[in-house]
Amino acid sequence: MKIHLLMLAIALLSVAAVQAQPPAPSPEQQAAREAAKKACAADVESLCSGKQGHEAMMCLRSNPDKVSQGCKDAMSKLHRPGGAPPAQ
Secondary structure: OHHHHHHHHHHHHHHHHHHHOOOOOOHHHHHHHHHHHHHOHHHHHHHOOOOOHHHHHHHHHOOOOOOOHHHHHHHHOOOOOOOOOOOO
């Protein structure tokens, strides 16, 4: 009986762990990320030195008046988690 309960608990935890993982980005999302990374490289260097990844994007978003137009355009195509889908 205890073994059955233990196996059930392990199975439920396994299902919960699999469901908790975010979905892999689509090819379109991945392409938009790469385009933004390239378009915003100079902006990150000048405005957000020492920051990478999510921190760099948050830094850019907190400095909208200083970000180049190319970077703004690329960032507008990115999906924001918990937010609206990217602008079309």
